[in-house]
Amino acid sequence: MRLGIAVDSRMCMACYCCFTACKDEHCGYASKLSAAQPMMGQYWIDVREWERGDDSRHIKTATVPTLCAHCQDPACAKVAKNGAVYKRPDGIVIIDPEKSKGQKAIADACPIGAVYWNEEYQIPQKCTMCAELLDDPEYLAYMGDPKFKVPRCVEACPNHALYFGDLDDPNSEISKAIAENRVTPLEPLAGKETNVKWLNVPTVFLAGTVYYPKETEEVVIGAKVKLTCKETGETWEAETNYFGDWEVEFLPKNKNIDVEITFKGYKPVKCSAHTDIDHYTGMTYLEKA
Template identity: 80%
Template sequence: MRLGIAIDSRMCMSCYCCYTACKDEHCGYATALSAPQPMMGQFWIDIHEWERGDSSRKIKTTTVPTPCSHCQDPACMKVAKDGAVYKRPDGIVIIDPVKSKGQKAIADACPISAVYWNEELEIPQKCTMCAELLDDPNYLTYQGGHRRKVPRCVESCPNNAMVFGDLDDPESAISKLIAENRVTQLAPLEGQETNVVHLNIPSVFLAGSVYYPKELEEVCIGAKVQLTCSETGETWETETNYFGDWEIEWLPKDKNVDIKITFDGYKPVTYTAFTSFDHYVDMTYLEKE
């Protein structure tokens, strides 16, 4: 059994319920696995948010709940002394609140800054995946229509953006969710296996709007838009919607992309864009052939 959490960034609405539930569980309360979490300065599950787009016509936001990833090969465990960081048989990574005293290197080693240094107690601290609750035979909560054991962050999510379960069981809800979606590892952990699995973190989008000749002031519905990566030859296609807008998401980063817009009876229009960031190509006005 390998316990983990799948986090779907598309479903996160930045309500901070998971953040609040974690604070409620750990602030001011010591457990067998952790010292109390300080009220200020530590976020055992942080919400990373950023604005996407380079034009006021196409702005989106992305939110990614980010706790400790509970790595299969933890960097924090490699630098810990005297067994101060250990991995349980169920895969959950724990920092011993006694043995870790004075070992700031444990906090410094985390590639995603999910381990915090408690100056007052002189110990590193982080998410325990609520293992102290999972170990409690009397602990049950209501989640997903069933009475079951889940971490507090998962329990609190009103949008089911977080799913908890056994990653080693292909029939578990978490394994099925991961199989059906796009796994998008956090950049500093690229290539590593972790027990917190991030899904659908966006890469880069290109977007634009298509109009008939300028004098008509009318949007063009159903214009075909084809993108081609100059380096790989990979293509993506879409059509303009009811508002004349088009958008293609999940493009590879830092690539040259050729954009071709076509509509029957009108001259094709071409652009070139570089996918270093989310870009609104601008308004395209068609001309009669």
């Protein structure tokens, strides 16, 4: 059995229920697996948000709940002394609150900044995946059914953006969610095997708006948009909506993209863009063929 959490960024609405539930559970409460989480300065599950887009005509936001990845080969364990960081048989990575005293290098080693340094206690701290609750025979989540013990953050999410379960069981809900969605590891964790999986984290989008000839000021519905990556030849297709807008999401970063817009009875329009950032290519006006 290998326990894990899947985070579906697409479903997160930044309500911070997960964050609040984590604080409610761990602030002021210590266990043998961790000292109490401070009220301020630590985010064992951090809802990281940013604004996307370089033009006010097409702006989006992204929200990615971020917690300890519970790596299979943890960077924090490599710098820890005296076995201060260990991985349980179920895959959960734990920082021993006694053995880790004075070892700030453990916090510094985390590639995603999910391990925090407690200045008062002089120890590193992070998400325990609520292992102290999972180990407690008296803890019954989900209407008291012992089969559905989950971490507090998963239990609190109202939008089902967090999944918990056995990653080694292909029939578990979490395994099915991973199989059915786009797995998008956080960039610092690329190539690493982790027990927390991130799904549908956005990369880069290109977008634009298509109009008929400029004098009409009418948007085009159903124009075909084809994107081609110059470096790889990979292509993507889209179609303008009722507002004349088109968008292609999940593009590879730092590539040169050719954009071709076609609509029956009008001349094709071509332009190019670079995916260093989320980019709005602007308003395209068609001319009759």
